Amino acid sequence: MRKKALLALMMAAILLLSGCALIKKDQAVDDATEIIRMGDQVITKKEVLAQAEQELYDQYSMYSMFGYSYDVSDPENIEAAKNSAVDTLKTSLALTAKAKELGLDQLSDEELESVKTTAQANLDSVIASAKAYVEGGSEMDETALAEAAAKMAEDAGYTLDAYIAQGTTDAISAKLKEYAVKDVAVTDEEIQAEYDSRVESHKSTYSESAGTWASAANNNSTLYYTPAGVRRVKQILIKFKDEDKTAIDDAKTKLNDANTAVTTAQAKVDAAQGTVDTEGISDEDKAKAEETLSAAKQELEDADKALLAANQAVTEATDKAFANIDEKADAVLAQLAEEGADWQKIMDENNEDEGMKDNEKGYAVATGMTNFDAAFVDAAMALEKIGDISPKTKGSYGYYIIRYESDEAEGPVALDAVKETLSSSLLTTKQNDAYEATKAQWVDEAGIKVDLNALKD
Template identity: 35%
Template structure:
């Protein structure tokens, strides 16, 4: 009777636990078909390998973000799984379409290029292995080559897989080109886009005229110029490295002293406000008055130290200017004597970020050092050159190169760029619409329950 009750109890436990006591056969489970696209099947084992690779890639991305002190975009394993399914379906549909159009049949030229690309890619992988693992190695020649090959394979790389990857990329590009070959852009579309961009930038200029100067500074095309702009170029003579180090140190000290002064001032003012409060005890008033003297002394000390830091920075700056004034003055003298500004700028300018056409500036433009702006706006006419002006980086020698005409940019200057952008947009849209159509027409079976199980 006891045995019967025990058997009954075991049966109840099994029923309550569902299938949790059933041990899966990994081979049988891995062989289950989880995705079918037009009869082409993928089993669970192959899917899991791709899923795990994508999960590992996400982990590496998180490590990369963390190394720069940033937080990687949060992505759940469920999202990674769904994205993996979508990618597999899309890639399978595209491969099938390419095969149907016989685009997977490579020409001799394609094969030669593929071999070359594979060799280059494999060499890059081996160079990566060398940089990571063999920097101190004494191996040379064939021995080193063999070691690099073996290490690349041990790290999960394969020359055949690289060839397959590049071959697939080539075929996919051929499919894309075949799909978009008839896409074009009309003159009317270009004009409509131009008008839209002009209207956009005109509205931005009315809201903030400085947007035009910022756009050009960042090498972005702006389609409408507000009034008052001029183009200027500069020859920057930077502080010598040793002087720049002293200046940076002095600026750092001053920043700390300014912070200390602000804190001391806030503490003193807070104490003063506390003394003004009503209904405070005699003891509290005495305490605040005693503290006032202490806080006042701390404030005076902080102010003295701030003034000293300002003097030290001025001294460091003057020392820096003195070391480069002869060079700056010599360049200015040559310009006054008639030498070409662009030629001298090419030789001496240390502003590596200056656009070729220079900077667009206007009265009130606040994105540059005030010393640079003062020098630029004091110039009376085109071709005028400023005397060397003391700035935060060294000496500025500023050249008034042109006026900026108010209004819309000439369409001839931008129509090719607009055409290229529109063509790219239309090509992308055409291709994605085609991919959606091919996918919608496909017979796709996804056994999500088997994937999750």
């Protein structure tokens, strides 16, 4: 599957990986050329080039994922892939040897069973995806389609044995990492230093941008400094009825189309007017241009009328939508106005905002927010004191009824509140760094010899 998808792109790279096509050589002998040796273990040129091809594919896939191009036939990219392949294979040799030396190269029955279960799940997922690419698959029954998809996956190298082998390698690697980092720890001094750094960074980032802080807080980001001007609010949303929301959306779509038509018509008018005003234009061409201009002006006039009507349609659809929820909103406000009214209870019974469910603190809100409806933010920030409730406020989704819950205290977050997060993050970084350094040391100590010149022939 992945190899077939890249066949055309990879062919040029394979030619370059294999050397100049004009040079006659014994392919079998060339493939068997020794490139890497550790003791009596040898990795051949063919194996290195196969790994380099995979490195190229991985780069191509990563770039494609983010919408960028990656030229797998570029000699510089191919050279980088070869070097990366050598490093990968050297590391694999060294780690395999080290795992055996430490007695970490065998999995327990329980570990092996876990590897097999994961491998089967991965293969099943690939086969399920492959069904969409089976030629004539829509005409097959489920059994035949599954068999064809499994064959396609197998042809592309996706097999249960391959997944088990990779899973086993990964499990052994995990054991090696656990061994290498067993003594790595994070000190209180390191946590304090990281805390101070993050506080200072967030203070610089958010001190003049409370709205950005509020948006990050609503996305559950870990924040280390709170600027002034942030408050928490809760709301009861009385949503438009589905049919009214659909009518509004349809009207807005037509409004967008009408705006586009006006823009297009205006461009035609400007172009035609420019032709008419051209110096030295012949009488015949000018007459044609004036005729075109007249038609364009008529088109613009018609487009302006259509735009006016589209705006009116949006207004009417919106007014109708609010009218249809007025009674419910007024009923909620009446409940809230009663002596001893329980906001939380009334909110739970009437709210149609999913974001309020299990949201104990409420939304973080500040002036300058751009990812919330401006009507909501303006109404929330207009409330004068904690406990105040807004009137029903027209918004993009219906009526907002907002309660001012609390203020966010300006200043750094308490260290105790983020200590566990910081410790975990620092430990992960230190462990990864330690493992990379240990792997490099193991490779250096393995006595691996590499003939890069033979790879260039």
